[in-house]
Amino acid sequence: MNSSQKNGSVQKARPEKNLGHDAGFEVKAVPFGTSLFSRIFVSSVILAFVPAALLAYFIIRAATKLLTRYARPDVVADALAEVVSSQLLIAGGGIVILAVLFAYVCARSITRPIAMLIDAVRHVAAGDFSFKVSMKRTDEIGQLAHFFNVTVERFRETQERGLALSQIKSQFVTVAAHQLRTPLSAMKWILRLMLDGDMGELTDKQSEFLQQGYQTNERMIRLVNDFLDISRIEEGRFGFHFKKIRIIDIIQKAIKEWLPQAELIGVTLVFESTAPADLELIADEDRIYMVMENILDNAIRYNHKDGDVLVSAAITGDVLEVRITDTGIGVPLDEQEKLFSRFYRASNAIRQQTEGSGLGLFITKNIIGRHGGTIRFMTTENKGTTVFFTLPVKEDFIKKQTASEQMFVDAA
Structure with missing residues (x-):
């Protein structure tokens, strides 16, 4: 089982695209010296190396006391020199390697899932709500990934409901506007015929009232046309003849x-x-x-x-x-x-x-x-x-x- 299987992976539902920049959400590279990984790595090296070095020191000290009790000082010195020059050097190198590996594993196990969460946030910020962070961990980071997925899913459901309601609203406005435009247009021409005297001579008072009705009808027609234009814009049907x-x-x-x-x-x-x-x-x-x-x-x-x-x-x-x-x-x-x-x-x-x-x-x-x-x-x-x-x-x-x-x- 590789490290990605252990720590989890980001499930992609669509091809990678230019993320972050378009959404105004950009993750900048962090210098190694100030990154979380470097801090955890150095701390782990120190925590692993220091106890091992102290253990080696006490072993050498105990061996020295034991040798000086049963052997001459010059013999002890020669024996210690041989140990330090060969076996102790190998053991010290082994301790250093183990400390570095231990530190790397510790740092990676913490920073990798965080990096995955950051990547998922970038996709969500770019408007892709199909991304999920899959982790088998049950610790705090695993819980954070779980709550992140739940939050994104609920937001996606809310967005879909909002889009559905918006579509229903647009359809209603379109139908209502079309139904209103026909009688308003008929009323417009009837009022125009009366104002032009085609239906008989009018008094000044009648002409004034009919003119007010005609202007009100014109405003209603413009309002209906505006509603239709809004619906067409929202649905991408606002045609242009260039x-x-x-x-x-x-x-x-x-x-x-x-x-x-x-x-x-x-x-x-x-x-x-x-x-x-x-x-x-x-x-x-x-x-x-x-x-x-x-x-x-x-x-x-x-x-x-x-x-x-x-x-x-x-x-x-x-x-x-x-x-x-x-x-x-x-x-x-x-x-x-x-x-x-x-x-x-x-x-x-x-x-x-x-x-x-x-x-x-x-x-x-x-x-x-x-x-x-x-x-x-x-x-x-x-x-x-x-x-x-x-x-x-x-x-x-x-x-x-x-x-x-x-x-x-x-x-x-």
């Missing part, structure tokens, strides 16, 4: 669409660009338009009367950087890390506007990330917010489309 687009035209189209809303609130909306007007890059036109919509919606809705929104675009290295700066309410400092989270709305935003899903920026971040770009922000409460996002000018930086995304695109 092609060459004139990006400045898309930005200007979104600004033109939101200009009436800005004027209605009393916000000045301005666009500045140092990028070429005919700049083309590979992107999904509809998704990039959605990004601009989501950011402009926040910049205008949470602004002050007589406030400003400045949209700028410029080439920076290999990317196009777009900035949307507003003079609105900003985001409180202690809430800023949640800005791109699902369903998050800042506390001051809720006080100003009760309506909103908190999904827009989460969707926006996923769209920009899928294009190989980045998104970040700078914000100060009561002073305003600047959102920066980049899009690669070169196609090489765009992530490859996954199989599930391609299936969704083909089915669209």
Whole structure:
């Protein structure tokens, strides 16, 4: 039986991969002089060698006394010299070798299972919960390995239950959103026909109420679409149609669409660009338009009367950087890390506007990330917010489309 069978082994359920670095959990090499193995080794050598050396000393001393009692001193000296030069040297060497072997076995029996536990922790930290430490030991280290396995197993079961619940939730949201979208779309066109006078002439009061109903219906449709987009993102079915687009035209189209809303609130909306007007890059036109919509919606809705929104675009290295700066309410400092989270709305935003899903920026971040770009922000409460996002000018930086995304695109 080899040492690995004695001390246990790590059971691997899948091939070795780059562990530790990706998980932010890296085990650094410990210098031999400060390692646990070296300390146990040296201590064991001392504990084994010193008693053996003392035993040899007392044996020699007893032999010397015995010889001096029955023999002349010169004879004793010659006999001792012969013993020391031959037999004692061999015995001393044997003692040293045995002490070293004993120390190595002791140190290895303790440090090897600890090293196995460290390796198992690295795999778990990398997200692989199928790893288990198998030990036949019944001492404290064996108990530690057992409790480690139990903890990892329970965590894996909890994670699987959470994933199952999340999948059920996503399926429910998808079905509910689809069921809601059909009657909402029908209601939209009925209200539109009435507002356009196709169902008969309306009084000013009737027109006002119908307009409010139409706008509320539009918000409901956007909310349902956001829920559908969230489900598709979570399931990897948020399809993209990448092609060459004139990006400045898309930005200007979104600004033109939101200009009436800005004027209605009393916000000045301005666009500045140092990028070429005919700049083309590979992107999904509809998704990039959605990004601009989501950011402009926040910049205008949470602004002050007589406030400003400045949209700028410029080439920076290999990317196009777009900035949307507003003079609105900003985001409180202690809430800023949640800005791109699902369903998050800042506390001051809720006080100003009760309506909103908190999904827009989460969707926006996923769209920009899928294009190989980045998104970040700078914000100060009561002073305003600047959102920066980049899009690669070169196609090489765009992530490859996954199989599930391609299936969704083909089915669209």
